Amino acid sequence: MGALDRILLGLFALAVAFLSVLMGAQVLGQDWLYDMYTHYPLEFLAAAAVLFLVALRFVFIRTGASKEPLAIVHKTEHGDVRISVQTLESLAERAARLVRGVSDLKTKVRPSEVGVRVAIRISVDPDLDIPQITSSVQQKVKDYVESTSGVNVQNIVVYVNDLSKSQAGKISARSRVE
Template identity: 35%
Template structure:
């Protein structure tokens, strides 16, 4: 949800900065008379509803600038998302990318599964693994996806030691296998 607001703020921020820069380019190159720019600035600085709107817009732009500054500093200082475990001998960190690769490896061993993509989220009771795949048109999809879910869950739990809450499989498409008939002459 926060990312969505950040994207919206970035879009609006870029739009307003772009409009301001276009205005500055038009005024500085002399494409409009200088009195037009002065009239616009006078309108923005006179006491009244327009000046209050401009002041509020400037405050909001400043707040968005501070937010983007914070994001740029905070994003570089963190480590990649991972799962932390504590043992008798010390701490273990397993990156979510590692879990994704484990899921991809397990699912790719199943016949009929093609073009896999994985995404891992950390839930309350364990990992939520989301797989996107294309299947071969020859196998029954419910049977195939159940096998993928069972295999991925068992493999990830066995290798990483982290419980898997769910494995969600999205079948994006079916690949048609081509049957070549031999010609006998």
Template identity: 35%
Template sequence: MGIIDRIILSIYTLLLIVLALGVIMLSLRLVSLEIIWTSLSYIYGQWEAGLAGLVFLLISLRLFFAGIRPKNRRDTIVHHTEMGNVHISVSAVENLVEKVTRIIRGVRDAKISVVHDEQTGLKISIRASVSPESNVPAVTSEIQQRVKEYIKNTVGIDAVEISIIVENISNDFKPKQRVK
């Protein structure tokens, strides 16, 4: 459940608490029944009340389906071998791709995003900053080739799509992270 759904759920829960307190007060005769009937007679025929009811219905349905819907995104990649299954986390693949891109000459910085889907396979998106003295098509081609080979040799799966976006061509030097 996302952050927006959690905020909506919190507000919705508070409104249900108020409604529950109202029912408790009615059942204990702390509130007069005439007050409730007067309030309900005011709502009768008001389109704004119907709109508010529709909003609450839609919020209820959204929260209901958000609670029962399974997550589509898999956090692991399953590699089938003769001896059994190997689960590799998507963040591990992102770290491998980052390691490969940072050692390529001409790459200043790289941000990696990896998405794995059962039907489409592995998709890698790289947002890179390159140095101005490098040949951008050659650098991007080398990134794609090295990433594909490294993922195939290390993880044992083929990357279906490797897309590269050159965000910046810059002289700004950011020190490369060392792998310990």
């Protein structure tokens, strides 16, 4: 629940508490609530509409399905096995680091209908073949994640963000010397 939702929840709770006091006063015979309602019907209607919309928001936040499951579930004969998305991201990162020339990487794993989808952002050494490196990253990540976790890897997208900073500096210095 975000900060705005927490603020709305606090205000909603105060409004409901205030309304319960007003309703109790009406039940005990206080006619001033009826007088307020008859003199300000539009204001009461607007307040009721706002409270109703806020209540609906909290119902849907609580009962709505999450956008992304936190774990992949395997059903086995002995029960369920849950592997967190974070664990799968760590496995993908470990496999990608095994490829020579890859550095500064970040992984993101998203569950899909038939397994997971993996997105990896990497930096590569500038003197290496980028298509060959990205192909190696895809193959290593697929093999490692599937063999280690048993989760099907549907596809792997590799984004080459940048060239490795340490290697880029060495090449420019070397080319000046030559």
